[in-house]
Amino acid sequence: MVADMTDVEQRASTGVLPGWDQVDRLVVDAYGYARADRSGQVADYIPALAEADPEWFGVSVAETDGGLHHAGETGVEFSIQSISKAFVYALVCEDLGHGVVRDRVGVNNTGLAFNSVVAIELNDGHPMNPMVNAGALATTALIPGQGPKERWEAIREGLSRFAGRALELDEEVYRSEAATNQRNQAIARLLDSYGRIEGDPLAVVDVYTKQCALRVSAADLAVMGGTLADGGVNPVTGERVVSAEVCRDTLAVLAASGLYERSGEWLFEIGLPGKSGVSGGIVTVSPGKAGIGVFSPRLDSAGNSVRGQIATAFLSRALGLNVFASAVHN
């Protein structure tokens, strides 16, 4: 695959991306390669998610210099779900700083499912990280604002700045999840019993449910990831959304726990910070180089898009993105 030494050096994580044409070709190749896989199941524990077409598939890359690449259905919109956790965390860090958020929410992997209650009990009632539901609820509660309405607006606006366009609520998904999320309500009440959540726990769950129901496309996810890759500056709009330090902290947390209890396997295969959601999206960040957005609704048993993982692994290798690799590998 690799022609000469110059190519090898360029394609290590510390190097640069190949030229625009080559990235464009490899995005199409990644799409074609992953599309053949039909394994996994569409999520149905939130009733409205079960309506997704299992064949939908899109792969987008947003380079930090603003170059964009798309293959497949990269404009199809879906609810962002858990991927919102990454960006809400970044917004809270921007407001409250590294130390406060680390102490209040934690940064360690739980090794347990995203909606685990056991993880809270095992840790003396303290949430363990912002990428699983307990820590994500605690993080949402820290968003500055007078009451739930203002907090929700701050989240919607903040995530829209990452995407570079006004994101909207998927009312159907929101209502469907709000009617069936007793488990998240239980998690919020449990945290409240330990004094670990700010404000009315059920109002926090409601804002969290809305943030999960924001509509994005694979193309949006690539730009949102590209903003984290670009030290907090949106590579398309040029707007600074968060500081470079906040991006660094957020990416560290994603590397440790962005794919829940599968985060170790993800890091081993792909070697990049990423975040998945149960509607089938995954955002991946190659610091300094690019954001990758993928969408395909069939999931593995931990709730991660199967084709999304295959396409991202392909791109990590072909573009030399693995942050642990000092030379290109096959």
Ligand code: GLN
């Ligand atoms: N809104 C979903 C939940 O809280 C998000 C979960 C996910 O994407 N893993 O259950």
